[in-house]
Amino acid sequence: MLAELGLALLWTAATLSLLQLVAGALALTPRGADLAGLVRPVAVVQGLLAALAFAALIALFAQTDLSVKLVAENSHSAKPLLYKIAGTWGNHEGSMLLWVTVMGLSGAFVALVERRLPEPTMLATLAGQAFVSIGFYAFLLFASNPFTRLNPVPPEGNGLNPLLQDPGLAFHPPTLYVGYVGLSVAFSFAIGALVTREVGPAFARAMRPWVLGAWIFLTLGITAGSYWAYYVLGWGGWWFWDPVENASLMPWLAATALLHSAGVLAARNALRAWTVMLGVVAFSMSMIGTFLVRSGILTSVHAFAVDPRRGSFILALLAIYIGGALTLFALRASSVTEGERFALTSRESSLVFNNVMLSSVLGIVLLGTLYPLLTEAMGEKVSVGPPYFTPVSAMFAVPMFVVMAVGPLLRWRRDGLSRIAPLLALPLGLLVLAGLALVLRGGIRPLPLLGLALAPALALASLLPLRGRDLRRLPLPTWGMVSAHFGIAVALFGMACDSAFTAERLVALPIGESASVGPWQIRLAGIMPVAGPNWTALEADLVTSYDGGTEVHLHPQARMFWAPPQNTTNSALHTRWNGQLYTVLGEEAEGGRWQLRLWWKPFVPLIWLGGMLVALGGVLALLGRVLGDIKRISMRRRAAARRIGPRA
Amino acid sequence: MSTLAAPRWTLWLPLALFCLFVALVVLGLITPKNTDIASKMVGKPMPAFDLRPAADGRPGLATRDLQGGHARLVNIFASWCLPCRVEAPVLGELARQGVEINGIAIRDRKEDLAGYLAANGNPYARIGADDVSAVQLAIGSSGVPETFVIDPAGVIRYQHIGEIRPEQVPMILDKLREADRSGAGR
Numbered sequence: 001m002l003a004e005l006g007l008a009l010l011w012t013a014a015t016l017s018l019l020q021l022v023a024g025a026l027a028l029t030p031r032g033a034d035l036a037g038l039v040r041p042v043a044v045v046q047g048l049l050a051a052l053a054f055a056a057l058i059a060l061f062a063q064t065d066l067s068v069k070l071v072a073e074n075s076h077s078a079k080p081l082l083y084k085i086a087g088t089w090g091n092h093e094g095s096m097l098l099w100v101t102v103m104g105l106s107g108a109f110v111a112l113v114e115r116r117l118p119e120p121t122m123l124a125t126l127a128g129q130a131f132v133s134i135g136f137y138a139f140l141l142f143a144s145n146p147f148t149r150l151n152p153v154p155p156e157g158n159g160l161n162p163l164l165q166d167p168g169l170a171f172h173p174p175t176l177y178v179g180y181v182g183l184s185v186a187f188s189f190a191i192g193a194l195v196t197r198e199v200g201p202a203f204a205r206a207m208r209p210w211v212l213g214a215w216i217f218l219t220l221g222i223t224a225g226s227y228w229a230y231y232v233l234g235w236g237g238w239w240f241w242d243p244v245e246n247a248s249l250m251p252w253l254a255a256t257a258l259l260h261s262a263g264v265l266a267a268r269n270a271l272r273a274w275t276v277m278l279g280v281v282a283f284s285m286s287m288i289g290t291f292l293v294r295s296g297i298l299t300s301v302h303a304f305a306v307d308p309r310r311g312s313f314i315l316a317l318l319a320i321y322i323g324g325a326l327t328l329f330a331l332r333a334s335s336v337t338e339g340e341r342f343a344l345t346s347r348e349s350s351l352v353f354n355n356v357m358l359s360s361v362l363g364i365v366l367l368g369t370l371y372p373l374l375t376e377a378m379g380e381k382v383s384v385g386p387p388y389f390t391p392v393s394a395m396f397a398v399p400m401f402v403v404m405a406v407g408p409l410l411r412w413r414r415d416g417l418s419r420i421a422p423l424l425a426l427p428l429g430l431l432v433l434a435g436l437a438l439v440l441r442g443g444i445r446p447l448p449l450l451g452l453a454l455a456p457a458l459a460l461a462s463l464l465p466l467r468g469r470d471l472r473r474l475p476l477p478t479w480g481m482v483s484a485h486f487g488i489a490v491a492l493f494g495m496a497c498d499s500a501f502t503a504e505r506l507v508a509l510p511i512g513e514s515a516s517v518g519p520w521q522i523r524l525a526g527i528m529p530v531a532g533p534n535w536t537a538l539e540a541d542l543v544t545s546y547d548g549g550t551e552v553h554l555h556p557q558a559r560m561f562w563a564p565p566q567n568t569t570n571s572a573l574h575t576r577w578n579g580q581l582y583t584v585l586g587e588e589a590e591g592g593r594w595q596l597r598l599w600w601k602p603f604v605p606l607i608w609l610g611g612m613l614v615a616l617g618g619v620l621a622l623l624g625r626v627l628g629d630i631k632r633i634s635m636r637r638r639a640a641a642r643r644i645g646p647r648a
Numbered sequence: 649m650s651t652l653a654a655p656r657w658t659l660w661l662p663l664a665l666f667c668l669f670v671a672l673v674v675l676g677l678i679t680p681k682n683t684d685i686a687s688k689m690v691g692k693p694m695p696a697f698d699l700r701p702a703a704d705g706r707p708g709l710a711t712r713d714l715q716g717g718h719a720r721l722v723n724i725f726a727s728w729c730l731p732c733r734v735e736a737p738v739l740g741e742l743a744r745q746g747v748e749i750n751g752i753a754i755r756d757r758k759e760d761l762a763g764y765l766a767a768n769g770n771p772y773a774r775i776g777a778d779d780v781s782a783v784q785l786a787i788g789s790s791g792v793p794e795t796f797v798i799d800p801a802g803v804i805r806y807q808h809i810g811e812i813r814p815e816q817v818p819m820i821l822d823k824l825r826e827a828d829r830s831g832a833g834r
């Protein structure tokens with residue numbers, strides 16, 4: 001019954017999104033004005049129904065209802081409850097349902113709370129949101145129905161991919177999805193603004209918190225995903241430039257650029273067309289990423305649910321939505337009058353530079369991701385990896401980091417470098433000193449060296465906006481900016497340390513013998529079998545000590561899952577203040593020796609700590625904006641009450 | 649003061665780029681997928697290398713050993729590779745039919761390899777040890793096992809990806825005969 005109920009809810013939600021589109025569009029015409037009151041409530045109900053349908057699917061997974069095809073294919077009765085629930089989105093159909101749910105709920109949220117925009121723009125925005133939703137509802141209902149029944153009912157399910165049975169991964173996809181799909185709000189705002197030609201500071205101020213919210217989730221999702229890949233795959237790397245990773249990075253880059261350009265539009269009424277275009281591009285990148293991953297058009301290590309027919313369906317949706325939005329942009333953007341002027345040395349210019357650099361990195365990542373496809377069309381097979389992505393994106397990232405240090409110190413409209421030069425002397429000195437020390441030390445490749453030299457200077461420079469300010473009265477968004485920029489410097493330091501100083505060893509040890517990696521001594525004390533809820537494993541007992549210090553026991557495992565049958569390696573990590581020891585148990589070699597992979601990675605956790613600081617910056621900025629809005633609204637109410645008071 | 653007003657045609661640029669993207673992926677979707685990675689070295693001479701012997705009783709392998717006489721096989725294998733064990737009897741059969749098979753053992757240990765050859769037979773005339781996959785990569789092999797047909801002039805004529813199955817033996821013999829002809833024609 002629950003599956004049929006879920007399907008009915010989904011159909012109803014889809015129908016309501018059609019109503020939302022038609023009512024919203026008609027309400028913009030003089031004769032349809034009566035329909036305006038319908039749009040917001042319909043958006044809210046549509047979102048709730050989608051959420052209920054998703055809840056129904058979660059319930060089916062939680063009780064392992066094997067008569068539902070999706071559950072039988074992706075779950076197993078012996079799985080822990082957490083992974084039964086996580087199985088809901090660990091597959092194609094379920095994750096698409098999560099997609100429309102997030103889309104519906106964010107539309108509902110906008111309909112409930114957004115009051116800053118002129119009503120026609122709001123109607124066009126909600127109609128736009130519904131327009132995009134309809135396509136994804138159709139995709140679900142016609143090509144990816146999650147509620148299909150199975151007859152006869154199988155006695156047991158296939159289970160969830162063991163790699164996905166990890167607490168980190170259970171929550172990483174929903175986090176990313178909130179980010180990806182949250183950007184649909186920016187897309188709809190851009191469409192709404194283009195339709196009504198209302199692009200100005202009010203539009204930017206209205207759009208900014210939504211972009212911030214989505215961006216926070218994207219940042220967290222990417223950070224968590226990178227850490228997951230780092231410790232679950234057992235390869236010791238944290239970023240592989242895999243198409244799936246690129247698919248999450250591209251919307252993040254676009255959203256980061258959008259945040260900064262929306263800041264310029266909100267404060268100075270400049271960069272109008274550019275901001276609108278980024279609003280379109282950010283969500284387009286989410287959709288393109290989804291398409292690239294789901295259609296199987298690119299070979300990826302974690303491609304799942306590869307199906308060319310679905311690929312064509314999503315491609316058609318892409319063509320309609322992105323093509324349509326970009327056509328609207330081309331037609332309308334010329335009538336969006338140019339904004340305020342500003343000098344070359346100004347806060348605006350630095351933000352424009354940041355935008356150009358972020359967009360360039362975005363272009364480079366997109367090109368690299370698509371390049372194998374391009375050459376295959378010409379009959380050549382290539383694969384594009386870190387040797388392309390890392391240096392080429394660094395070419396644009398490094399100048400961007402420099403401007404990230406300088407920009408926040410500049411004033412709006414017009415400023416002189418001579419004013420801020422004394423401020424910059426300190427970080428510049430630090431940069432030169434660090435650079436010299438590293439060059440004298442020798443043995444570090446150019447790119448990590450550049451990162452190591454830049455990071456401390458950037459960290460220092462990112463704190464400069466706090467200088468001479470009363471910290472108790474500093475607005476929250478400024479704290480947010482400082483935290484995010486500081487986080488970038490911290491992450492950069494972690495990345496550079498990882499590539500400059502990582503020590504790696506592959507050894508085959510008999511029990512009782514030791515090996516060393518970096519400053520660590522590691523003794524294989526024993527191997528014992530252990531049993532988990534749906535797996536058995538061989539577990540190594542490693543006695544490790546840093547530089548002859550206290551002994552720490554680490555227990556890396558080689559796990560054998562039996563539903564589905566698959567082996568995974570579970571690495572064991574030990575984190576110190578100055579880095580991480582990373583151990584992986586391999587296979588038994590001849591003669592009772594065991595293969596061990598050992599890494600000593602100095603300062604590598606800073607990569608994810610930096611990511612968290614960046615996300616924290618987003619949270620602070622969002623909190624500041626929302627609190628500011630609430631304060632303004634309550635003040636206006638009080639003022640209105642006072643005006644009415646004496647008369648009563 | 650700058651204003652960043654773009655000329656009108658640039659507004660169509662994003663759409664044009666997107667259309668290119670769609671054209672590209674449509675092309676990608678309609679062309680069938682083939683995930684085998686063919687070596688770029690087919691049709692080219694064997695690169696220069698000189699590998700030390702990997703097992704007692706068999707000499708190592710160098711480029712000069714792969715010239716003259718008849719066409720021969722170079723088999724990329726390893727003691728740690730399961731499909732290689734499956735392939736071993738088929739290689740044995742080819743050797744019995746008089747085919748010269750040269751082995752390149754990838755990232756192997758002497759004692760492991762000796763155990764492997766003792767258990768699965770030794771069809772190899774020579775076995776070179778490729779400890780860091782240098783030669784494997786140089787001849788464009790992306791996995792184990794792979795087998796290359798080398799003509800008498802030392803030119804790579806055919807690459808077989810994966811293990812040679814019993815039913816593929818006649819095909820391999822055909823390739824060797826073809827290579828003999830093309831090598832002799834030089």
